[in-house]
Amino acid sequence: MVRADTLDGGHRRYARALPLARADIAASAEQLLDAGYGLWLVSHDSVLAQLDRSPMGVEVATLDFLAPHDRPWTIADLMRVYNVLNQTAFGAKGIPLQNWVMIDLGLLPSAFLLVTLSPQRAAEAVTDHRVSAAAGARIASVLPAVLGEAERLGYTGPIPVAGYCAARSPIPDGWVGWSLCSAIPGLGTTAKGLALEAYRASTLTGVAQFSDPALRVHRKFGRMRLLAAVLELHPVAGTMVYRTEVFVEDEPPPEPTEMLGAHDRDAHRDLQNRLDAGAEIDILPPGLVADRVPILERH
Numbered sequence: 001m002v003r004a005d006t007l008d009g010g011h012r013r014y015a016r017a018l019p020l021a022r023a024d025i026a027a028s029a030e031q032l033l034d035a036g037y038g039l040w041l042v043s044h045d046s047v048l049a050q051l052d053r054s055p056m057g058v059e060v061a062t063l064d065f066l067a068p069h070d071r072p073w074t075i076a077d078l079m080r081v082y083n084v085l086n087q088t089a090f091g092a093k094g095i096p097l098q099n100w101v102m103i104d105l106g107l108l109p110s111a112f113l114l115v116t117l118s119p120q121r122a123a124e125a126v127t128d129h130r131v132s133a134a135a136g137a138r139i140a141s142v143l144p145a146v147l148g149e150a151e152r153l154g155y156t157g158p159i160p161v162a163g164y165c166a167a168r169s170p171i172p173d174g175w176v177g178w179s180l181c182s183a184i185p186g187l188g189t190t191a192k193g194l195a196l197e198a199y200r201a202s203t204l205t206g207v208a209q210f211s212d213p214a215l216r217v218h219r220k221f222g223r224m225r226l227l228a229a230v231l232e233l234h235p236v237a238g239t240m241v242y243r244t245e246v247f248v249e250d251e252p253p254p255e256p257t258e259m260l261g262a263h264d265r266d267a268h269r270d271l272q273n274r275l276d277a278g279a280e281i282d283i284l285p286p287g288l289v290a291d292r293v294p295i296l297e298r299h
């Protein structure tokens with residue numbers, strides 16, 4: 001275990017760069033609209049009527065996948081292309097979204113928040129030399145498959161380049177999130193934030209891996225309590241269960257009591273034992289620092 005007080009100042013300053021606010025999500029969504037991206041909620045009428053379709057004042061277009069559609073492309077093909085985005089992004093983890101899950105647990109009880117580009121702009125993004133080498137590699141690992149599926153289908157509509165979905169739980173305003181994916185770095189946080197606002201979610205339960213850089217996205221959304229430090233049932237090693245209080249942060253920001261090894265399974269089991277013994281354990285910002293997760297334990 002590495003104690004928090006052994007961290008260098010750089011890590012501490014970085015951890016203080018949070019929290020993210022609703023206004024940050026709104027500003028970044030407006031920037032995306034100005035830059036030619038599309039923002040959509042895809043579900044059906046009776047669910048869409050319950051959602052905030054202009055979260056934080058950002059206009060999000062809606063699509064009813066059960067209704068007649070008079071555009072030259074179909075919503076079924078849009079969602080098939082999204083499915084390939086998701087399957088490709090999650091492919092390395094081996095947990096691609098099944099088509100029936102997308103329908104039964106996403107489109108019917110909830111709504112997908114999609115960020116899109118025109119086919120031409122999406123194709124240009126694959127060869128955009130203005131992005132960093134790392135971002136270019138991430139784009140090249142996902143977007144060509146998405147464009148390939150659109151071509152295979154003869155689909156000419158907006159190309160999904162990021163998306164998110166959460167489903168309602170019996171907990172009032174409590175949602176269970178899954179399926180965050182992005183083909184172009186810079187979109188994931190905005191997709192998740194807009195969706196949470198559209199759902200009017202106040203708590204969000206989800207699973208993630210301690211070693212996943214996506215933890216940095218998840219931790220931006222507020223106080224993150226561990227419900228389980230070890231989820232043996234999950235097919236990916238190092239998976240935990242968390243619950244976020246959306247846009248709620250501790251003030252002043254607490255100091256970590258521990259820097260958890262992201263790959264240290266023994267330390268994860270030890271954390272689980274302490275949870276079982278009644279400890280309250282939070283993941284602190286920024287979620288992941290190199291190979292460590294800042295942890296706050298309360299008794």
Ligand SMILES: CC(C)(COP(=O)(O)OP(=O)(O)OC[C@H]1O[C@@H](n2cnc3c(N)ncnc32)[C@H](O)[C@@H]1OP(=O)(O)O)[C@@H](O)C(=O)NCCC(=O)NCCS
Pocket residue numbers: 089090138179180181182183184185186187188189190207208209212213214215216217286
């Ligand atoms: C997770 C994911 C959606 C992030 O998308 P994104 O567009 O890069 O997200 P953003 O640009 O808004 O946020 C980036 C933040 O996440 C971190 N991050 C997330 N995924 C990352 C990756 N693959 N590589 C590097 N950094 C990543 C960055 O460090 C950054 O953190 P910072 O702002 O504190 O520096 C994307 O990487 C993805 O699709 N991953 C595969 C699917 C997946 O694992 N989903 C999450 C399931 S729990």
